[in-house]
């Protein structure tokens with residue numbers, strides 16, 4: 178492959194510098210967000226969130242380092258929403274509270290973004306500007322060209338951004354599906370043309386599946402598998418679950434259902450909304466005569482129904498997880514049901530999905546999942562597909578994006594195998610900045626923290642230790658010891674009070690509580706007998722006395738919370 182720019186470096190001689198700053202998504206799969214700055218303007222490339230895992234107990238959402246944008250609020254000229262997945266648009270509502278800017282994306286992407294932004298009550302702070310395949314839009318000083326791409330949601334766009342330092346090409350989340358369900362193929366020819374005409378100075382590309390050899394299967398392959406599967410469920414109700422934004426999958430489920438004479442109904446709010454949006458935009462074809470509401474499906478025989486539900490990841494309170502737990506107000510699952518999970522568990526969700534499968538089996542349902550037959554394919558390209566994109570783009574410089582460190586490294590290694598010199602592959606992480614200059618590109622590490630911003634209700638901040646506290650309390654519980662002292666009389670003002678939560682069950686804890694209170698009385702009285710003491714010292718005595726007794730008697734290390742109050746302070 179040719180890694181050198183087709184245009185000579187003199188094209189950019191004496192041009193303004195361009196800065197590309199990564200605020201999220203380079204180190205995690207999630208919270209994708211980058212900024213491109215030139216001539217005093219700042220263009221945002223995605224603004225996504227990440228869903229918390231078991232290492233983030235009690236956290237609602239994890240955001241990119243938005244402080245970098247807020248500090249430059251007056252320079253923001255817009256945000257390109259490359260596609261409608263949460264890891265690309267999910268933080269828009271949070272950012273629009275503080276910064277006002279237009280959002281550019283395909284009509285389906287904007288439909289999803291609009292709903293998100295509305296939930297935050299900040300729709301009036303943005304303008305949603307629809308872009309069509311092949312269109313150019315001038316956003317501040319940047320000319321942006323939008324090129325179609327195949328992915329697991331309709332309407333994704335690869336963006337070619339003209340800057341004073343040459344073109345930046347961003348791959349979007351990418352796979353190379355030669356037989357896409359909607360016939361909308363990745364614009365490889367256009368990328369090749371841009372590469373040979375102007376040259377691509379900097380290439381940013383999806384690394385999610387960079388470790389995986391070969392190619393991913395076409396989405397349309399799944400349709401055949403679903404057809405065969407549905408045909409074998411004579412007389413049984415079919416309940417399928419897939420991602421609500423994956424309208425191509427939904428379309429194939431609908432097609433398979435109609436082929437065996439079933440009517441389709443949706444279950445779950447996001448499925449209902451996305452199917453409505455897809456039908457409105459002409460992306461999803463369901464004849465009105467075959468579409469029913471969930472309230473009506475009991476009027477049909479089980480063999481005449483196909484339910485399309487949310488909850489393929491067994492998300493808590495999702496429709497399928499609720500039905501599997503027997504708590505759905507809409508459907509009761511029994512031995513007449515075949516449940517088809519048409520998505521792989523996202524890493525981290527395996528245990529939850531497995532538990533839901535067991536719950537469904539327990540209710541008598543037949544369960545079919547991608548571990549058994551091929552009813553899912555990834556929306557992210559593997560090495561052969563990435564290589565094809567690299568060949569078409571033939572960039573001068575490359576930064577792998579969208580991945581954990583292992584994925585970014587694998588993508589960097591792939592680029593080198595494709596012939597890029599090591600010095601032209603920059604391995605950036607969240608918080609790092611690429612400075613594009615006439616002579617070269619260089620990486621400035623840690624220009625901003627790249628911190629995970631954690632959302633706890635109205636509070637948004639980097640972790641200051643609360644996650645560790647939650648982990649300790651969650652695993653070991655908490656013991657609260659309250660002591661009131663009379664600092665004038667230098668004696669205890671009342672008997673110490675000890676309570677616990679999550680440490681031991683009450684019968685076992687009760688005996689130890691009495692013992693702790695006695696030890697505390699002794700230790701505090703001894704300390705007070707030595708004369709005047711600071712409250713901080715008394716708190717130390719309480720913590721040590723309670724901690725050592727709790728640990729020696731129970732072998733546990735719960736959080737110890739010493740409360741010392743003083744009379745006559």
Ligand SMILES: [Zn+2]
Pocket residue numbers: 209262264265350579
């Ligand atoms: Zn993504």
Ligand SMILES: [Zn+2]
Pocket residue numbers: 260262328329350556
């Ligand atoms: Zn995506």
